[in-house]
Amino acid sequence: MxxxxxxxxxxxxxxxxxxxxxxxxxxxxxxxxxxxxxxxxxxxxxxxxxxxxxxxxxxxxxxxxxxxxxxxxxxxxxxxxxxxxxxxxxxxxxxxxxxxxxxxxxxxxxxxxxxxxxxxxxxxxxxxxxxxxxxxxxxxxxxxxxxxxxxxxxxxxxxxxxxxxxxxxGRKIKIPSLHLKSDQDNCSDCKLCDKFCPVGLNISNMVITNNMDNSNCILCGECIEKCPKKVINYSFRTND
Ligand code: SF4
Ligand code: SF4
Incomplete structure (x- = not known):
């Protein structure tokens, strides 16, 4: 990654x-x-x-x-x-x-x-x-x-x-689409992901609250790369 x-x-x-x-x-x-x-x-x-x-x-x-x-x-x-x-x-x-x-x-x-x-x-x-x-x-x-x-x-x-x-x-009509997913149990709350988000999102909070869908997210993957615990990843799926 x-x-x-x-x-x-x-x-x-x-x-x-x-x-x-x-x-x-x-x-x-x-x-x-x-x-x-x-x-x-x-x-x-x-x-x-x-x-x-x-x-x-x-x-x-x-x-x-x-x-x-x-x-x-x-x-x-x-x-x-x-x-x-x-x-x-x-x-x-x-x-x-x-x-x-x-x-x-x-x-x-x-x-x-x-x-x-x-x-x-x-x-x-x-x-x-x-x-x-x-x-x-x-x-x-x-x-x-x-x-x-x-x-x-x-x-x-x-x-x-x-x-x-x-x-x-796309999500509403349930087309398989790109999302972020996270494994909150592994998050150490180091907030490194927050530091590198180019649109300034509070990603650590998104992880803790298990709400990775944010309309301002451009799915650039910077948070995926920067997380030392590999908490965040892409997922291609239909909306739950
Ligand atoms: S970088 Fe990873 S471990 Fe650190 S707060 Fe973000 S999701 Fe949690
Ligand atoms: S994918 Fe990019 S825009 Fe979306 S939360 Fe991660 S760093 Fe921010």
Missing amino acids: KNKNRLRIHILLLLVIMLPILFKFYSPILMSWGIRNGIITASTLVFAAWFILSLFLGRSASCGYTCPYGALQEIIGLQILKKKPKSEKADIIRYLVFIGFLIMVSYSILKAGGVKGVDLFASNGNFQLIILVAIFIIAIGLLSVLLGSRAFCRYLCPQGVFLTIGAKL
Whole structure:
């Protein structure tokens, strides 16, 4: 498991290095622009694929392993500054942002009057959009400096809420899906797992209360790697 998670950090680093190319394939700004103009962009298709995967893999395949923006925030916040997001009470802000985003998307779809075309790489030659994407990247980087690892994911990202809904839906309709499981009897309450969670969850408490399902968990496996007692592990199963 240790090697597996070292591999994950390398994947995150690669995502950050490739961000100047990857933003063409996935950017919330380009997706929003597409929705507003009735255009299907590569970002919309990537997001649709992530949503389908969330039914089986929760937020692991998207937020945990392939989102370059999440990677940037985690590398800056946790790997470089050793800073976690502080509050677990941030959900209210994220859900309010999500409701605002939902209203904006619904209004935009109605106003656009359906799909007018496909422009996968909408940023090609569109300097206004490229500047907006650049501002977004700088802003989420700064948020991680100020508020800790994955601050944007934790406090603001409306797409994380969509993916959480996908994960919950998968569990509700009893599709076999990825979970965390724990063996609380072996836990020494050393709290090492808490220290390394990139989204700042109180994992030791999750273990003690035997409640390993948390909508903010991105199933990254850092707690699995760091636990010296091998208390936490993945499990692929249907919901009980
Ligand atoms: S790292 Fe392992 S032993 Fe320590 S508190 Fe977390 S689950 Fe318990
Ligand atoms: S609880 Fe574990 S798997 Fe979930 S986000 Fe935190 S470290 Fe990653």
